Amino acid sequence: MTAVTKAVCGHPEISQALLGGGVSGLADARIENVERMRQAGIRAPIALLRPPTPSQASRVVEHCTTSYNTELDTIDTLARAAQRMGRVHDVILMVELGDMREGILPVDLLRAARAVVKMPGVALTGIGANFACLGGIAPTAEKMTELAALAAEVERVCGQELRTVSGGNSTSLPWAFSHAQATPINNLRLGEAILLGINPLSGCQIDGMFTDAFSLVVDVIESKIKPGDLTGSKKPTGMPINAVFSGHRRAWQAILAIGNQDTDLGGLTFPEGLSSLGGTSDQLVVETSGLDLPIGSEVVLKPDYNALMRAMNAPGVAKVLHNRRPWASDARVGRRRPDLVLV
Ligand SMILES: *Cc1c(COP(=O)(O)O)cnc(C)c1O
Numbered sequence: 001m002t003a004v005t006k007a008v009c010g011h012p013e014i015s016q017a018l019l020g021g022g023v024s025g026l027a028d029a030r031i032e033n034v035e036r037m038r039q040a041g042i043r044a045p046i047a048l049l050r051p052p053t054p055s056q057a058s059r060v061v062e063h064c065t066t067s068y069n070t071e072l073d074t075i076d077t078l079a080r081a082a083q084r085m086g087r088v089h090d091v092i093l094m095v096e097l098g099d100m101r102e103g104i105l106p107v108d109l110l111r112a113a114r115a116v117v118k119m120p121g122v123a124l125t126g127i128g129a130n131f132a133c134l135g136g137i138a139p140t141a142e143k144m145t146e147l148a149a150l151a152a153e154v155e156r157v158c159g160q161e162l163r164t165v166s167g168g169n170s171t172s173l174p175w176a177f178s179h180a181q182a183t184p185i186n187n188l189r190l191g192e193a194i195l196l197g198i199n200p201l202s203g204c205q206i207d208g209m210f211t212d213a214f215s216l217v218v219d220v221i222e223s224k225i226k227p228g229d230l231t232g233s234k235k236p237t238g239m240p241i242n243a244v245f246s247g248h249r250r251a252w253q254a255i256l257a258i259g260n261q262d263t264d265l266g267g268l269t270f271p272e273g274l275s276s277l278g279g280t281s282d283q284l285v286v287e288t289s290g291l292d293l294p295i296g297s298e299v300v301l302k303p304d305y306n307a308l309m310r311a312m313n314a315p316g317v318a319k320v321l322h323n324r325r326p327w328a329s330d331a332r333v334g335r336r337r338p339d340l341v342l343v
Contacts, residue, residue: 002027002047004169004191007309009033012040013321018194019044025065027189031056034063047092049189051102057081066090066164068128070102072115079121091116092126092164095150098137099130106150113154126164127151128187132171132201139172141179148184170194171201192305200305214308216263216301216317218284220293222255253277254293256284262314267307271300 002025003018005011010033015026025045028034034046047066054077060067061081069075069091082089093112096103104112109127116124129147131139144167151165167176167185170193176185192200197209205211228250259265259282270276270286277285286299293299303311311317 002166002187002189003194004028004049004189005033005037006030006049007191007195007305007312009309009312010036011312011319012037012042013324015040015042021194023194024187031059031063035059038063051094052078058085061085061087061089064089066092066125068092068094068102070094070104072112075116075122076119079119082121087121089122090125091122092128092166093124093154095127095129095147097129097131097143097146099133099135100137101130101134103129106146109150110153110157113158117158117160124154124158124160124162126162126166126187127154128164128166128189129168131168133169138201139168139175141175144172144175144179144183144185151184170199173199173206174201195308196305198305212302214303216258216268216303216307216311217298218256218258218301220254220295220297220299221257221283223253223288223293223295225250225252251277252288252290254286254288254299256286256299257282258284258317262317263303263311264307267304269302269304274299 001023003023004027005015005018006029008014010028015037018026019042025047026037026042027047027049029048029050031048031052034048037046045065046063047068048060048064049068051070052060052067052074054074057077058081061078062085067078067089069078070093075091078089078091093109093116094103095109096105113124116122127147127150129143131137131143137143147167148165151162155162164187165185166187166189168188170190172188173190173193176188192198193206193209195213197206197211197213198204199206259280261281265276265279265284268276273289273291274286277287279285312319
């Protein structure tokens with residue numbers, strides 16, 4: 001199990017908690033997040049999930065144990081950077097199985113694998129696939145069988161075993177739970193499942209997981225009854241429609257000090273009695289159904305994965321950890337602690 005830290009932007013303490021929970025390594029989409037974890041003293045294996053840009057090659061070799069790749073030119077740049085630094089960088093080739101985001105076409109995989117094996121400075125350590133991100137292709141048993149067969153082909157053609165056969169993201173968990181034995185697929189890259197306890201395909205809670213590890217706490221900055229007859233003329237066409245007003249009627253409404261700049265306003269769940277009327281870059285207007293929301297009081301919202309990711313990346317949103325554990329910079333990979341609390 002590789003824990004994916006991109007939604008928390010490589011937040012060091014959260015990453016540390018993931019390692020404490022027993023994952024075999026971390027992965028992030030951005031080199032900046034990896035560097036943040038390294039600077040904080042995290043020494044566990046970290047993989048770069050998004051194929052690197054060639055201009056980042058030496059940073060990737062320096063800080064990432066492994067990177068997921070789809071382009072031989074980029075791998076060549078990584079290999080040369082690794083040679084200059086006297087290192088060997090691990091490469092996992094992503095194969096396209098229908099999601100139509102990153103991936104080498106299956107027909108080109110063996111040629112690419114052979115080319116990587118021949119390059120000094122890099123080692124081919126695995127193949128992987130991604131599902132249900134762009135094209136919404138679900139990780140079915142057939143897709144997994146296809147991935148396993150490709151892995152076997154690569155091993156045969158390259159004459160070496162692959163350490164990692166990575167079967168996808170959180171959406172692959174139901175498959176993994178039902179096919180625990182008898183598969184060469186030995187890795188999943190999990191973000192949403194661990195952080196939010198949600199299966200992204202069904203939107204349902206995963207058995208035994210918490211869905212409230214993260215809360216977005218926002219301040220009330222206005223609270224008024226607004227009449228329904230002040231709206232005046234319609235806004236000029238072409239103006240982005242941020243607000244969906246439910247007709248011209250008198251409404252209790254409050255403004256929360258958060259906006260599109262801080263999070264994904266469409267990805268928030270509101271407490272009982274509150275509903276969104278619309279939002280702009282810096283303000284979120286909610287209907288309060290008569291609930292008393294005094295100025296300066298706080299409203300607790302539940303972010304989905306995208307809302308969480310943007311909030312974690314927003315400088316204006318303070319990140320407050322609860323149940324903080326002592327920092328154990330020597331936390332070894334795979335060591336289990338019974339009392340994992342994320343935040
Ligand atoms: C983001 C990402 C993941 C993790 O996805 P979750 O749905 O959060 O589990 C895994 N693999 C790749 C390539 C990713 O970009």
